[in-house]
Amino acid sequence: MYQRIVLVIARLPVFSVLFAIALSSVFSVSTFAANTIDGIRLWPAPENTRIVFDVKEQPDYKFFTLSKPNxxxxxxxxxxxxxxxxxxAVNDPRVKLFRASMSQGKTRLVLELAKSYQLTVFPLAPAGQYGHRLVIDLxxxxxSKQIIAKPKQSAGDIIIGIDAGHGGEDPGSIGGKGTYEKKVTLAIAKKLQRVINQEKGMKAVMIRSGDYYVDLNRRTSLARDNHVDFLxxxxxxxxxTPGPNGASVWVVTKSRAESELSRWLVNREKKSELLGGGGGVIKNTADSHLALALADMSKEHSLGVSFGVANNVIKELKKITKMHKRTPQNGNFAVLKSSDIPSILVETGFISNHDEEKNLTWSTHQQRLANAIHQGIKNHFLSHPLTGSYFASIGYKSHKVRSGESLSVLAKRYNISMSKLKSVNQLKSNALRIGQTLKIPRTG
Ligand SMILES: [Zn+2]
Known part of the structure; x- marks a missing residue:
């Protein structure tokens, strides 16, 4: 390359020679510096700003802070x-300005900050569509004391945590037409938030409310800090492949036997953590099984609630969309793993499927999905109300038994389990008599 430039110079007049020398010096700088910063992204979030540098090679860096100004x-x-x-930094509340200078091959970036922040700096190895990155969290x-702003909650409200998957650096799955999962999940989450907050006796807490990434562990700790009853x-x-379609509902697994699909999804969650740039590494599967094996009674309870809601949500989803699986699926997801909060993970459809990608970006369909999830959660908590909740206070319907009606027929009709029907009516057997009045828990 150099030789060729020299040859060209030899044939050109002085003016062009100077120009060529200037060019070749730019050239030599770029070849001198082994690494390049090729991209910088800012992700402002409620409690932090994440700054991501795309670098060509593994970064060799040092950092320090200065005060007055920060x-x-x-x-x-x-x-x-x-x-x-x-x-x-034009839309960021924490970073006011970026400045750069270069000397002896070294690039110095100075970030002028609004105030002083707790700092985490870590490199990330290539993952998915990304190469080497350096991540800075301010x-x-x-x-630690921050609680997500939430609507005024009255006594007896059940708190539903809504966790929109992915966000920020982590786009989630990407559809054939370029739809980002992180956008779809947030849109549905916001619609769900609205219908839940319109429902007397329920309040929503958004675990993610914008385009930024929240570490999976942080998601569960935010849910806990906000006293979420259900996540x-x-x-x-x-x-x-574009073939598979339909929605599915997942609960955390208790058994060692995991389906192929479950493993696939859990691996995707790990990938998401790599893309999103989690500071910590998710525990390996063996560890999480151990943690689950050691789970206490509250876990048993929470698993029961998770399955109950999952079944009710599936029942509602079936009415408005294709189902990939018609029963709750088991998966060992980090976001579901907090033992004290019952939770489900809803895969609302396949973004890799042509028709569903279109549907998932359609506001009306998003609203239907949100309504179905809301209705499913509500139905569960109406038939199994939490002690002291508003739903527990609104009582029962009554039903007078007619000829030909059995306990199983009525359980099915009112969308509750036979054992629940027996227990609220204190029945010792499955036998009913005509004219008998039964209490029926309201399922909305
Ligand atoms: Zn996802």
Whole structure:
């Protein structure tokens, strides 16, 4: 390459020679710096801002902070920045300005900050569509005390945590037409939030409310901090062929026997953590099985509630969309693994399927999905109300037994289990007599 430039210079007049020398010096700088910064993304979130640098090679960096004014300085050695820094921080509340300077092959980036923050800096190895990255999280200093702003809740409300899957760096699955799962999940989550908050006796808490990534462990701790009674995680499925379609509902598995599909999904969750840039690594599967084996009675209870809601949500989803699976599926998801909060994960459809990708971006269909999830959750908590909740206080319908009606017929008609029907009516056997009045839990 150099030789050829020299040859060209030899044939050109002086003016062009100077120009060529200037060019070749730019050239030598770029070949001198082994690494390049090829992209910078900012993801402002309620409790942190994540800054991601795409770098060509594994980054060699140092950083320090300065005060008065607050600054973060990062030195990338042997690196050239190719990204325009103008307007980069324009929508971020924590970073005011980026500045860069270069000397001796080293790029120094100075971030002017609004105040001082807790800092996490870590490199990420290539994953999915990303190459090497350097991630910086600026956390608000009062983060641990932060509770997600939620609507005024009255006594007796059950709190539903809504976890929109993926976000920020992690797009989730990507459809054939370029639909990002993270957008679909957030849109459905927001619609679900609205219908839940319109329902007397229910209140929604959003675990993710914008386009940013929340670590999987943080998702469950946010749910816990916000006293969530039930957590619903919303996703859209994908497969490497466009054929599979339909929705499915997942609960955390208790058994060692996992289906092929379950393993596939759990692996995707791990991938998501790599894409999203989780600071911690998800425990390996053996560990999580052990943790589950050690689970206590509250886990048993929580599993029961999870299955109950899962069945009710499936019943509602069936009415408005194809089902991939018509029974609750077992999966060992980190986001479902917090033993004290009953939870489900809803795969709302396959984004890798042509028709469903279209449907999942359609507001009316998103609303139907949200309504079905809401109705399923509500039906469960009406027939199995939490002690002290509003749903527990609204009582029962009564039913007078007619000829030909058995306990199983009535259980089916009123959408509750036979054992529940027996227990609320204190029946010792399955026998009913004509004219007998039964209490029927309201299922809305
Ligand atoms: Zn997902």
């Amino acid at each position: 600054r973060l300085v990062i030195d990338f050695s042997d690196t050239k920045n190719t990204v325009s820094l103008r307007n980069l 956390y608000d200093e009062n983060r 619903v995680s919303i996703h859209a499925d994908a497969f490497h």
